[in-house]
Amino acid sequence: MFRPVKLFRITIQVPGKYISQVLGILGDLKLLHLININETHLGKLGYVAGVPADLINRYDKVLSRITRLLRELDVKAPVPPLEKAPRPDRDIFLIEEQVSRIEDKVSTYILEGKKIEKDLAKKKETISRLSLLLPADVDFTRLSQLHFIHYSFGILPGENLDRLTESLSDIHHSLVKISEKKDRIVLGTFCLTEDKQVLERALRSAFFHEIEIPSGLKGKVGQVIEEMEREIPPLEEKAKVIRETERQFRQRYGPDLLLLREKAYVAKILLKAQAKFGKIDHIYFLTGWLPVDLFEQLKERIIKATNGQALVDKVDPEDIREVREGIIKIPILFNNPILIRPFEKLTSLYGTPTYQEVEPTVFLALSFVLLFGMMFGDVGHGLILFLAGLYIFRRLYKYMDYGIILMECGVSSAIFGILYGSVFGMEDLIPALWLHPMKDIDRFMMVSAGIGIGMISLGLIINLVNIIRERRFEDLLSASGLVGALLYWLLAGLAIRYVLSGPPRPVEITIAKVISGLLLAVMIVERPISVIIKRHRARGEKVKRQEGIATMVLESTIEALDSVLRFLANTVSFVRVAAFALTHAALFIGVFSIADMVSHGSGSGLYYYLTLVIGNIVIILLEGMVVSIQTIRLEYYEFFSKFFRGGGQPFQPVVSERSGR
Template identity: 50%
Template sequence: MFRSEKLARITIQVPEPFISATTGVLTRFKLLHLIRIDETPLGRLGYGAETDGSLLAEFENLLHEADALAEALHAPLDGAVLRDEVIPEKEVFKVRERLGEIRGEVEATLDDLESTAEILREKKIRLEKFTLLPGDLDFSRLSGRRFVNWKIGLTPTQGIEKLEESLSEVHHALIELGPAAQERSVVFVFGLLKDATIFERALKGAFFEAIEIRPDVSGKVEDVVAALQSEIAGIDTKIAALSGQRDIFRGKFGEELQLLREKIITARRMLSARRYFGKIDKRFLITGWIPERLFGQLAEEIGRVAEGQALFEKVDPEDLREVREGVVKIPILFNNPLLISPFEKLTGLYGTPSYKEVEPTVFFALTFLLLFGMMFGDAGQGAVLFLLGYYIFRRLYKYMDYGIILMECGVSATLFGFLYGTVFGMETLLPALWFRPMESISYFVKVTLSLGIAMVSLGLILNLINAIRLKEYEKLLSASGFAGAVLYWIAAGLAMKRLLTGAVAPGELRIFGWTAAVLMIVIVLHRPLYRLIVKRERPARVIQPGLAGELMESVVELFDDLIRFIANTVSFIRVAAFALSHAALFIAVFSIANVVSHQQGGGASYWLTVAIGNVVIILLEGLVVSIQTVRLEYYEFFGKFFRGGGERFQPIDREIDSGDRPRAPRP
């Protein structure tokens, strides 16, 4: 939990006939961080494998078909869990056949549904246009004209004058029936049949959109409209029946389609993956990082599918020259319990820890919840946050991690609500199990200062562990290392004693003074001392002209770090400040509620104001407290020990799907 998963680098050699089965095991296994062949010397020598392009294209087509079917049936696309082994070369026929069968069964209904929907759309457009016409316009009186040509339609209103001018040389009548949407007007144009061509040309130029009056349409417009409405009602009924049939098909084939889709994606992924493998003669080479504890299981599984013809090589990272020289980075695979793992995202926002340093997510999560709860302590509002988180967790799959974080923050806020005796800002309903912030301000400040000292100390301890793990021994004697930590702890101890008891003995101060002086000298001289004592360099080599500059640098570092220690610790007072502002906001809300209820003369307005105030506080304070907590974590805590620069473990399936991970620089 405090360090990332221990990894080993493996190389698998598989004969060509077993590559599909092996890739299938790897994609099912997921926990392989693939090293692309083009990032290795072998790849640069041209030993990259290729994939079967036509088979890949076939799977692309099948995926489109499956998606189209699922979309037409309104079936969900994702969610299937594949348990069977997929061999692309074999699967392509089965999937194609099954998709064809499903399509054959549903096609007639879906086509009928689509064409009926299109008819409905057209009828609605016609209805919309006919409703623009006067209801008493009688088409039967217009039909059968032997010498007269007429048209009804829509034309841009500002173009009517030009339309008139373009028809001015022929006999015509242009009647504006009324306005329509988008700055257009409904117009009725009459003319002689012999001038029909001129009319056509003029109407074309005027962007005239005719309302089509079919020869079978007769009677008054209102009758036509009524008939259309009745037809539309009939089509609606038909669509409802067809939609019901589609829903039955969805129930019947929905899950199978999801499964087929998953098979296609897996097969496609397996084929794509081969581009990242190496190939020498008839054998494929797969290289990557894998959790060491899983090596046996993976080797057994691949050995089984490759009928014992696969060869494995497992190397400990420490044995790799490229790793020792820092040319190759070992990826980080977080290894946290379910309730802590959502915080990995927040850790990742600061940086990715390197393989050897402490994986800080667990510390981050626990201290985050502690700080959030202290600042947002309210049993009622905490419960609201919990419920909100639960809703996100259950309904919004994509944001599940944030839902968990919100639920945990809610629990923490609720616990502190009980400790402070606050529920929705009311302090009379619950007894305070610890203290009420507004009544014990100075005590609260002392608590938060103590918390600050504890967190800074934890950061210093983690920094010492990182320095030892990364063999940065020289730093142990520096201001940010052991020497600085001891200085901080002695000073912090004395400060705490002064805060709690109000006095520090002169002897203690004297001892502190001497110890601080010795430690400061050690810090300033830590570089030459390290070279003399640990590296055993000759004094003549250590005492060189550059030494003065080195010492000056150490002095500056010392003062910089001492100021940081103080600033980092004092910064935690904000925890008390925001908790108090949380309580102060409630005082404001209750005051407003009192004024409002006095003016309105009723209790309902009082409670409405309190409810609105609570919503505002949850949103506003929730945001502010989250930002402050993250700030304290990143700057006061992570800043003490976090080195970063690591590379995140990328499971093989995501690596293949992304396809565009930036290449590692060539050594």
């Protein structure tokens, strides 16, 4: 929990004919972080495997067919988990065959459905177009008998009518206004057949949009529309039947298609991963990082799948020179229980810890929930946050992690609500088991500062552990190391002593002065001394212009004083926990006051409760957001800054749970 998962660097050598089986196994395990062969000596010598382009192309094609089927059947179900990773070279045949089978069954219906929908839309469109001619009661039978007259119907921008009329002034014509709507005129245009081209040119340049009239129409426009409308219900009935069939297909084939798509995605990813493999003749080389626990299982499965023709080796990272020298970084695979895991995102947002550093997610999670609850303490609000989190957890798979965080914060808020005796801001429903923030401000602020001292101390301890793990012993004497920590604890001890049992005795103050003076002196001289030692060791070597000792002492003095001030500022910063808890309570007072005013003004009790509901919603949204931001701020700036160096490499498995989506 406090350290990332222990990893081995593994190397697999496998004959080409078994590479697909090995890929399948790697896909199954989901926990191999591949190292790009180009980063190794083998890669630099040019022994890179490359990807099987033809096979990837086949997967691309089948994926596009599956996606089309899913879209046409309107399948919108969550992606099912794959129980077993595919074997890319073999499974392509199976996937293609299954997709073809589904296509055979489904395509006819889909095509027919599309045709019916198209016919239906066309019919409706024609009816809507012909309806424009209703005011003129156009008779298509009579129009069809015109042999020397050319005519057309359409829509013209109203402002173009004058210039259209003028442009046609040299020919015999008639423009019949059928109706007018906004800036458009529905127009019937007539001219002699011999002037047809002039009319068409003029209409075209006046942005006349001709209404297409299907050929062979007989009778008046009203009758034509009626006839067309009679044809619509049977078509709609057909469309309904097709839609029902499609629904059945969706139920029957939807899950299969989703599974096939997932298989194809994973297979493609595995094939693409081959770009990171090395190859000499027909032997493939794979190298990467694997959790120690999985090594035996991996080895056993690969040996079995390849009839003992593969070599699977492991190396402890400690035994790799490049790792020791920091040239190669070991990727970080977090290892936290389910309730802590969602907070890994917050840690990653700040940075990825290195393999040697303490993995701080558990501390972050616990302190986050504690601080949030303290600032947002209310049973009712906590319950609402919990329910909102539960909803997200159950319904919105993509945001599940945030759902868990919200639920945990909700529980914490509710617990602090019980301690504060607050239910939706009402402080008389349940007794406060600890204190009312608004009534016991001094005590609450001291507790907040105490929490601050605790968290900063924890940060300093973690930093000491990191220093020891990373063997940076010279840092122990620095302001951020043991000396700085001792100085902080000394000052914090004095402050606690003052709060608990009054001012310290003169002798205690004298001792504190002497010790803190010594510690400060160590912090100041630490850097110049270490530089002098280094220079002494490097005597004789040609070096560039060097910084003077006096300058270094001056810088160290400023740095030491700055560190002391930062300790103080960081601790005081935690008083915001009390401040925001008070804000939360003060907002309730505000909401109740407004509710009182509104109910007195309107004379109705309904408005009182309405104001309370709206006020609570506003508090939850506004204060919830502010408190979250403040908590993150405390975590990052006050806590993480004490120990977190970062710069690690995140673990990226070949196939992850969500790689397909």
